[in-house]
Amino acid sequence: MTTEYFLPKAALQSLIDCLHGDGFTVVGPTVEQSAIIYDEIESVDALPRGWTDRQEAAKYRLERRDDDSLFGFVVGPHSWKKYLFPPLTTLSSAQQSESGWQMQTPEADARKLAFLGVRACELAAIGIQDRVFTGGPYVDPVYNARRKNAFIIAVNCTQSASTCFCRSMNTGPRCSSGFDLALTELPDGFVIEVGSDAGTELLGRLATESVTAEQLEAAEQARQQAIDQQTKQLNTDSIRDLLLGNLDHPRWAEVGAICLGCTNCTMVCPTCFCSSVEDVADLSGENVERQRHWDSCFNLSFSYMSHGTARNTIAHRYRQWLTHKLASWHDQFDSSGCVGCGRCITWCPVGIDLTEEVATIRGNEAFCDLGTENEE
Ligand code: SF4
Numbered sequence: 616m617t618t619e620y621f622l623p624k625a626a627l628q629s630l631i632d633c634l635h636g637d638g639f640t641v642v643g644p645t646v647e648q649s650a651i652i653y654d655e656i657e658s659v660d661a662l663p664r665g666w667t668d669r670q671e672a673a674k675y676r677l678e679r680r681d682d683d684s685l686f687g688f689v690v691g692p693h694s695w696k697k698y699l700f701p702p703l704t705t706l707s708s709a710q711q712s713e714s715g716w717q718m719q720t721p722e723a724d725a726r727k728l729a730f731l732g733v734r735a736c737e738l739a740a741i742g743i744q745d746r747v748f749t750g751g752p753y754v755d756p757v758y759n760a761r762r763k764n765a766f767i768i769a770v771n772c773t774q775s776a777s778t779c780f781c782r783s784m785n786t787g788p789r790c791s792s793g794f795d796l797a798l799t800e801l802p803d804g805f806v807i808e809v810g811s812d813a814g815t816e817l818l819g820r821l822a823t824e825s826v827t828a829e830q831l832e833a834a835e836q837a838r839q840q841a842i843d844q845q846t847k848q849l850n851t852d853s854i855r856d857l858l859l860g861n862l863d864h865p866r867w868a869e870v871g872a873i874c875l876g877c878t879n880c881t882m883v884c885p886t887c888f889c890s891s892v893e894d895v896a897d898l899s900g901e902n903v904e905r906q907r908h909w910d911s912c913f914n915l916s917f918s919y920m921s922h923g924t925a926r927n928t929i930a931h932r933y934r935q936w937l938t939h940k941l942a943s944w945h946d947q948f949d950s951s952g953c954v955g956c957g958r959c960i961t962w963c964p965v966g967i968d969l970t971e972e973v974a975t976i977r978g979n980e981a982f983c984d985l986g987t988e989n990e991e
């Protein structure tokens with residue numbers, strides 16, 4: 616018995632309306648400042664109809680398609696982590712009064728979020744962040760409150776960018792789990808798969824049609840196109856031991872010489888989760904907030920401890936990022952920290968490509984001294 620249905624394109628608005636009626640804030644892709652980003656949307660008119668993205672190392676451009684596809688692009692600079700793990704969170708606050716300091720802990724924002732257009736690699740990234748924020752003895756209340764209310768409408772990719780390598784990471788491009796509904800876009804509508812009881816319930820309120828064999832075949836061909844277009848890959852064979860066994864490889868110094876330490880790669884990465892906590896006072900000194908904000912292992916201050924900075928060259932910091940992401944992440948979370956979305960390649964201003972770094976180290980496992988000079 617098939618679990619797939621067909622939703623005509625004209626009925627997509629009713630899906631958004633149902634979610635709004637159920638109290639969800641709907642977040643989806645939209646065009647802003649020449650990029651496809653994620654933002655709150657009210658209607659299908661906000662979707663990037665007829666747009667596609669062209670991506671290479673250090674290059675991202677929007678181009679017009681020759682059709683009216685709503686999801687005919689790959690992934691942009693945003694990821695869903697900005698909604699589940701917000702860039703800035705007030706953890707607590709204190710106000711000075713005549714009777715002393717009054718402490719407050721804000722209620723966790725438990726808004727019901729519906730994500731429209733989540734790609735396979737992004738489902739995998741959410742799964743990774745689930746383990747990071749909720750899979751251990753300490754459950755992050757901010758992430759948990761948003762995550763448990765989230766409704767996920769995935770969209771299967773029908774094209775790949777030159778920067779995508781989800782296929783070699785076994786995270787895509789086909790959405791296989793972790794969604795409530797999954798859509799494959801065809802010219803006149805969507806083939807829909809159901810992934811949860813909540814998805815079944817919502818679909819029951821939409822004007823779906825029985826899916827035809829031709830529509831299933833067309834959806835399969837569209838998904839196959841994304842597979843066929845994907846040329847980049849990361850060889851993950853024994854990658855943990857490869858990287859941790861080559862901590863003094865000369866490639867770290869070479870990439871450190873061109874890396875700007877700008878943190879772009881970590882900001883756009885859907886799995887990076889580093890943060891710092893600061894107490895911020897207003898000018899009167901009577902109101903103080905304890906704020907958590909995204910941070911990056913590329914920042915010099917991130918490894919500052921009582922004795923000074925632990926990773927004092929950019930080469931050290933790049934090595935820390937890549938070895939954590941692809942090697943010690945396995946020890947910590949029993950998976951890779953990379954889902955192959957390619958964002959860190961596209962948005963690196965100097966075009967550093969982690970797949971090339973790994974291939975270089977794999978091809979030449981010589982050793983050298985990385986150096987310990989404090990360059991800053
Ligand atoms: S490391 Fe790069 S390719 Fe991997 S998940 Fe992060 S941004 Fe995507």
Ligand code: SF4
Nearest residue numbers: 874875877878880963
């Ligand atoms: S690898 Fe690229 S994006 Fe990341 S910090 Fe270095 S220059 Fe910036």
